Amino acid sequence: MTHSPVFWDKVAARYSKKPITDEAAYQEKLRVTREYLRPDMEMLEIGCGTGSTAIAHAPFVKHVHATDISSNMIEIAEDKAAAAGVSNLTFDVSCIDDLDVPDKSLDAVLALSVLHLLQDRDEAIAKVHAMLKDGGVIITSTVCIGDTMKFFKFIGPVGRFLGVMPLVRVFTVQELVDSLIEAGFAIDYQWQPGRGKAVFIVARKAGPAR
Ligand SMILES: C[S@@+](CC[C@H](N)C(=O)[O-])C[C@H]1O[C@@H](n2cnc3c(N)ncnc32)[C@H](O)[C@@H]1O
Numbered sequence: 001m002t003h004s005p006v007f008w009d010k011v012a013a014r015y016s017k018k019p020i021t022d023e024a025a026y027q028e029k030l031r032v033t034r035e036y037l038r039p040d041m042e043m044l045e046i047g048c049g050t051g052s053t054a055i056a057h058a059p060f061v062k063h064v065h066a067t068d069i070s071s072n073m074i075e076i077a078e079d080k081a082a083a084a085g086v087s088n089l090t091f092d093v094s095c096i097d098d099l100d101v102p103d104k105s106l107d108a109v110l111a112l113s114v115l116h117l118l119q120d121r122d123e124a125i126a127k128v129h130a131m132l133k134d135g136g137v138i139i140t141s142t143v144c145i146g147d148t149m150k151f152f153k154f155i156g157p158v159g160r161f162l163g164v165m166p167l168v169r170v171f172t173v174q175e176l177v178d179s180l181i182e183a184g185f186a187i188d189y190q191w192q193p194g195r196g197k198a199v200f201i202v203a204r205k206a207g208p209a210r
Contacts, residue, residue: 002119003095005070007166012072016050025193029200041107046096047114051077058089069095096124101131111140125183132205141198146172148196173199184209
């Protein structure tokens with residue numbers, strides 16, 4: 001198994017209570033995402049965490065399938081969705097590697113604060129590309145620490161060994177953009193609220209992988 005839920009299960013309760021670091025940027029990302037949503041859309045979220053964003057977007061699409069590797073995250077997400085009275089939202093505990101979604105069945109995939117946590121982002125992006133209908137979108141917000149903290153490559157594995165950090169991959173915004181383009185996406189929207197902040201990208205399935 002290349003990905004493990006252990007770190008995320010451990011921090012789930014704390015994560016659910018943590019305030020959003022940059023509320024204005026979060027609201028702007030919700031606003032831009034909404035511009036891409038339609039009431040007939042099938043949306044998948046990978047790494048949905050405790051479900052807040054899936055719950056926020058559910059009223060604007062037909063159905064959201066929100067998934068996460070951590071059962072503790074999903075447990076909290078299910079409670080939140082029940083409290084919010086959202087009915088067009090289903091949750092599943094699943095690693096991105098194990099998701100079995102028919103090809104060309106989705107209109108939108110959300111990957112928020114998760115692509116940098118994967119062993120192989122190219123593999124995940126290719127998988128998302130296959131799941132999307134032609135013209136469908138991947139919407140991602142990703143911390144690209146290769147631009148500001150290259151040294152993390154050395155301290156990250158120590159933090160991981162000590163169990164205080166998850167797997168974190170080091171890459172730049174340009175490397176992420178290149179991955180999306182190589183996979184057959186065209187960048188529709190790109191915004192980074194500030195240096196070192198997560199880059200927000202909406203990329204449209206434009207053709208086959210290069
Ligand atoms: C930083 S949190 C982000 C949660 C949420 N998307 C957000 O923006 O608040 C990363 C989430 O990705 C999940 N995750 C990590 N690796 C994963 C994988 N391989 N497959 C699916 N989910 C994963 C973690 O369990 C965690 O809930």
